[in-house]
Amino acid sequence: METSVATAVLCIVGGGIAAQVLAARLRIPAIVLLLGVGFLVGPVLGWLHPSAEFGPNLRPLIGLAVAIVVFEGGLALDFRELRASGEGVLRLTAFALPINFVLGTLAAHLIGGMMWGPASVFGAILVVTGPTVILPLLRHARLERRSAAFLKWEAIVNDPVGAILTAVVIEILVEVPNHTAEEAVGSLALHLAEGVLVACGLGVGSALFVASAFRHDLVPETLKTPVLLALALVAYVVPNLLMHEAGLIGATVFGIALANRHVPGLGELRRFKEALVVLLVSCLFVVLTADLDVAVLGKLTLPILGLTAAVLFVVRPAAIWLATLRSDLSWRERLFVGWIGPRGIVAAAVAGLAGPRLSEAGYAGGDLIQPTVFAVIVATVLAHGFSLGPLARRFGLSTAADTQRLAVVGASPWASDMVIALHQAGVPVVIIDIYPGAMLAAREAGVPTLQAELLSRSAEEGMADHPPDHLLAATRDELYNALVCTRLAPEIGRERVYQVAPSQNHLLHADTGVSRDARGKVFGDADASFDALAGRHEAGWRFVVSDPAAIAQRDNIHLLAIKADGSLEFVSVDHEANEAVLGDRMLILQAPGMAKFDADDRIAMMPA
Secondary structure, rough: HHHHHHHHHHHHHHHHHHHHHHHHHHHOHHHHHHHHHHHHHHHHHOOOOOOHHHHHHHHHHHHHOOOOOOHHOOOOOHHHHHHHHHHHHHHHHHHHHHHHHHHHHHHHHHOOOOOHHHHHHHHHHHHOOOHHHHHHHHHHHOOOOHHHHHHHHHHHHHHHHHHHHHHHHHHHHHHHHHHHHHHHHHHHHHEEEEEEEEHHHHHHHHHHHHHHHHHOOOOOOHHHHHHHHHHHHHHHHHHHHHOOOHHHHHHHHHHHHHOOOOOOHHHHHHHHHHHHHHHHHHHHHHHHHHOOHHHHHHHOOOOHHHHHHHHHHHHHHHEEEEEHOOOOOOOOOOHHHOOOOOHHHHHHHHEEEHHHHHHHHHOHHHHHHHHHHHHHHHHHHHHHHHHHHHHHHOOOOOOOOOOEEEEEEEOOOHHHHHHHHHOOOHHHHHHHHOOOOOOOHHOOOOOOOOEEEOOOHHHHHHHHHHOEEEEOOOOEEEEEHHHHHHHHHHHOHHHHEEEEEOOOOOHHOOOOOOOOOHHEEEEEEEOOHHHHHHHHHHOOOEEEEOOOOOOOOOEEEEEEEEOOOOOEEEOOOOOOOOOOOOEEEEEEEEEOOOOOHHHHHEEEEOOO
């Protein structure tokens, strides 16, 4: 028994993380590979049978993992986003949900051939769009902020509501035949009210407790994450004792309420939980897919495949189109949101419970719910996962660029001239400073600017519309540069944040200098400090973007390579520079008195 459980855990964790790493390298949605791994180790090879290895403990464990996932999703919902997208969010959560339920039920009955009972359960399950799928896709595709808010809020809010709706429909189907209508409705209303009220109360109460305890330093740093996870599980388990699936509301409300308390230090804790959620989502998709029975897959008949196609091409688009009539959403946003609606973990988990319960209650067709829902999950993950990015770019709803984006902090004269040269060479760049006058030259040259303190909330909102792939802290204050790099490294990537070299080279010593954990990578060589770059600039040196072979003079300083595929590679003392290849261009600090090159030499040069 111990060996079988160990093998199962190895397949789940190892296969899930391997799929995540491979998907990141191939730049494809990870969910696609996770489903593939689950099918491979489960129904295909027979290495993993989660229900057999974990027995009756499997479903409770899945529920606890889902609770942490929806809690972390709630932490991503900031009410400040509603200022620009509030009406659209309301339409997608309050109006589209019941329309989706009705249309999904009709499609299941008329196209899938299900009886009305199972059809209504299927319709209730499909009102959810999983945050476990949507959030990774949004990070990968880089939607503009408003469209991303629509999909994110809809997925996270509708997940628990859809689970509750499914539970209510099942209770009606199972309990009404055994009781009078008045008794059944009264009992159901009581359980629903108790579950929802307790869930909301626990969620908000837990958030208030955490905010107060953390601000008054009542919880040691090492215990903050365990406290959050424990409270999230409490907010999930207790309401479930009163109403099935009410715990998802508790966990979600806890996350949303906590996110909008703006507790200091919560960002660092959130990043740990994001990593934990990646692990949990990987394991959940592998488990749920591997647990499918080959006999269940054999029930994918033509009516079920037709129902799956109807959900993709009719039910979801029609529901969103009707719900957003006469709203402030543009036609592009309505078409885009109407198409993108992948289902995820909650739909799979609820379907795995709903089907057997209906079958036990004697409803014919209850065994069709699980294979049909999984068919929809696979179809939506594949169709929406691969089409989200291209469709967003086609409709102008994506902030992604062909070339990686660079944010430069500090609008000194030399930094302004550098970003102007990059901008003229077609590199997406933004310059950030608190003084508007310092950015005047860059603004007049057409360079995007952001007047804000980079570590403030307003800067966070401003950068959300155009998130950078790389950051260069180029102010005169070396400690501030290090602080900026340390703060943004977990979000952008530690290998993608740079700062100008410190004025004293010994600070870069491996043993006695400033730790790499407390600073960014050095921009250029160890002698390229702020004062050194400013001095050269005042002496007539100029920034040039050129073919590396066009300017080979010894005095030139190479700073940044713009690769043929649009990626940026910085020259730094903290890593070895790659060899330039055909098609690459180089940002160079050019010594004065050198000949200027024209366009035929493929030079984009800043005027002296």
